[in-house]
Amino acid sequence: MHALYFGPSDAPLLGLYHPVAHARPRRGVLLCYPGPEEAMRVHWAYRNLTQLLLNSGFHVFRFDYYGTGDSSGPSGEGGLHRWSRDIQLAAQEFCALAAIDVMSLVGARLGGSMVATVQLDLSDVKVAHRLLWDPVINGADYLTQLEALQHQRIANSRYPLERLLDPQAAEALGYPLRPLVTSSIRQLDLLTQPLATAQRITVLTSTPSANGGLIHQLLNKYRSIEYTTVDEPCHWSTQEVLEQALLPTQIIRRIGDLVTQPSGDVL
Template sequence: MTPSFFGSSEAPLFGVYHPPVGPGQRDVGVLLSYPGPQEYMRTHWAFRKLAAMLAKKGFHVFRFDYFGTGDSAGASDEGRLSTWRANVNAAAQELRDIAAVNKISAIGLRLGAALAATSGLSLTDLVLWEPVVDGRIYLSELETIQARQLERNLHPPWQAMERPPELLGFPLPVALEDEVRGLNLLQEEAPKAARIAIMVSEDRPIFHDLHRSLARRAANVTFHLVPEESVTPRSDELQAALLSNSMLNAIADRLG
């Protein structure tokens, strides 16, 4: 794998390219789209593993950090969905440039799935891995975890404040919060993808709603339940690495 900075010199983004391993290279690049900052750390290892699995199947794979996250430029309070969507497009271009591929597929996890779906990219395959369908529900899930953490922390530093200025250790500026609250894949324009797979570990009604909604508006939309540890975090699991072997295999098989 080859780490690099890409994009503008004023705000370089960090990415890692995984070239195909062995014979049988494909003319397809796969872009991996991380979840939001709160869930990023626990999924880093799973993304590295997924990238390696896809590289072994002959794909060119690229994973990258959004602006204001990971090793990319920007402070943690500067991230916005609109910027991150632009980052997805920049990463796709970087992958095309590095690998000289004509086709791009994308795999997005949680908020990353929503970003990939709304990026406007023309994709061969789009895998929505336990996607954030409704931004309000997503924020509510994270806020619930935060409330639990506060409850057991004897000294919450901002206990007296009405609204914490942050969410699970990361700034949540109003502009970003507004963007996330306004996110709803049921109402967004359908992704431009030849095939769309919704892949989930937990059978929740909202995922079926998304399946029905996309199936009405796009061709080749499939739903896959892979029972396993859910990506949707609970409490301290945000600090524990996500492994998801069955899901990683299912995704790699889906693309391969």
């Protein structure tokens, strides 16, 4: 593994590049984290997925968006537009480091939403596959869910948290929610926004699905999207486990299979 800072010198992003010695054709997978509220939960799962992909001969690159993880910027800043640009920067960095011919993108939750929409201009590199794991289809619904979870958190606390909370500053699940971030999330609607091009797009949902109805509307609209569901819960909206690491095994295996097994012309 090669850890590095990349991107603009005044706002660097942390990237982790995992090369494999013999990848033919030179294939790579860019892993995109969910939003800050859920990124902490999937870190271990992404590490396991990275190992699985490496074992299958794929280079892997993962990174922290601006204002998240070890990247520059305070918590609460960024937003979907900026993070989508971060995905573009990460893809370019990945291509420069690995000299890959074919790239797949995998993202969970908001990461999946951005993977679905982000346009990549990578000259000689083909974007073969975009895999969306429990993607957020509607940003306004997602914000409503975050708000409900935050209310639950306050209601369940043994300490009167109202004394601590700043009524002027919104936050959700331990992270500040600045207007720029919330407005960018509110604008998200995969049912109306154009999806980016890829030879293959797959939606993978855990069971029970966080937003099954909207997923099916998306699938009805885009008949070419592949759909798979895995009988393993992720509990994205279960208050009791929100701070605990997500350790799915079947989902990670399925993502690994979907990304590495041939389907179509390229992979």
